[in-house]
Amino acid sequence: MNHIFRLQADWNGGRNSTGTIESGQLKTEISIPESMGGPGVGTNPDEMLLGAAATCYIITLAAMLERSSIGVESLTLDSEAVVDVTNNIFTYKSITHRPLLVLTGGQDEEARTKAEKLAYKAESSCMITRALQGNVEVSAEPTITVGEKTP
Structure with a gap:
């Protein structure tokens, strides 16, 4: 079964112009970020790629924990994403996910250890990470704690 996603875009000119995108519930302005010499209006491809990777990771992790x-x-x-600029060539280098997971109180060390393993596994199980494989280094640095046990 294939799931089809569509996006419509409108761009108002050259490199330093602005535009809009719309896809399902996503509707926003777009441009090149100020830090890369653009107008900094709305979001940009770098933030969108980071957003796709982060939302895929957290949803995958939540499902695995459940x-x-x-x-x-x-x-x-x-x-966090790192984009390298060398000789005016922009290269998306890496994404690091740092989840903070607080388990419900009363869980043992075995549950904490399993949650940590899942936090690492979710990074390689996410379809966005798999799509980036070989091009962008994606890693996870989880912090797992157990909350207070309630009476």
């Missing part, structure tokens, strides 16, 4: 019956009090994510 299937493993590991209780989660909270799951947050800080992701």
